Amino acid sequence: MVMNGATMEVGAVAAMRYVTDGIRAARLVMQHTEHTMLVGEKASSFAISMGLPGPTNLSSTESMRKWIKWKENRCQPNFRKNVLHIDSCGPYHPKDKADLGGRTYLMDSLVGTIVSKSSHAGLHNHDTISMAVFDKMGHIAVGTSTNGATFKIPGRVGDGPIAGSSAYADDEVGACGATGDGDIMMRFLPCYQVVESMRLGLEPKLAAKEAISRIARKYPEFVGAVFAVNKNGVHAGACHGWTFQYSVRGPGMNDVEVFTVLP
Known part of the structure; x- marks a missing residue:
């Protein structure tokens, strides 16, 4: 994401694959479109069409090593909550469901105290x-x-x-x-x-x-x-x-x- 503090223009990309330079892609959105954000495969296509290198394989030896180790660790941590799973790597299904009037609603606590989670950020x-x-x-x-x-x-x-x-x-x-x-x-x-x-x-x-x-x-x-x-x-x-x-x-x-x- 980039933002121009003089004009308040913003350019952003999200969930973009195959392009290494996300910040330049965001700047292209700001400078050459009337939009604020592009996402996914179409964001990649736009960035490449505007001259950025790609498509590029963004996997590295280190990232592949981390992914393999993560799979061996039963896909933990994985940021999911309130789910049931066939095995630790899914597939996952919501738990604590109730059928009300033919529709399925998650019985999440929408009112009350916020339950703290252990953060994965570090x-x-x-x-x-x-x-x-x-x-x-x-x-x-x-x-x-x-x-x-x-x-x-x-x-x-x-x-x-x-x-x-x-x-x-x-x-x-x-x-x-x-x-x-x-x-x-x-x-x-x-x-x-x-x-x-x-x-x-x-x-x-x-x-x-x-x-x-x-x-x-x-x-x-x-x-x-x-x-x-x-x-x-x-x-x-x-x-x-x-x-x-x-x-x-x-x-x-x-x-x-x-x-x-x-x-």
Whole structure:
């Protein structure tokens, strides 16, 4: 996902196969279509038709090794819940069903307390990169790219391509980027909240902390982090469930500076 903070244009791709450069594909969506997001095989076809290399086999020796080990471990973890299975690798069927008036309804608890799950998000199971860039005119752009969570259910789309969740920018205010348990974080649009909090006058540190705290109040076991930067270049981060690091490089700096944020 990429976003232009001057025009509020967004380009995104999701569930895209056979193309290595997802962020360039997202930029092509933003620059050359009137859409915001393309998904699946047609997103791949679009990216290739616009000049990106492909189709390409994206499997690597390491990814195949992980997949084989996962199969040997009875397909665990697999992000499924409230299911019955023939064996550990499926097929899967919903459990606790009741037939009401000829229709089948899941007896999920839709009212009451949220049951916490052990998060699969961590330092070594995803590869999210979220970035904010300011040009000399003060215009802001953000971008997020990821392969998504390891061992996700086929078809899963996380927060990476969702504007307001993985990243958000507005030239008038500033920008935000996020990483972590995208399935949880996308329910709260934390980066949209960060930017809007800064619009209302909060400093980046408080805006970031409030966005993370709002998620943690509902999901105390979630793992995630955000960085916030206002239009004046003041930046900060906030995290929950891990120690988060982000890097900054500005005019006159010979190298990036890494900032560590404690939960």
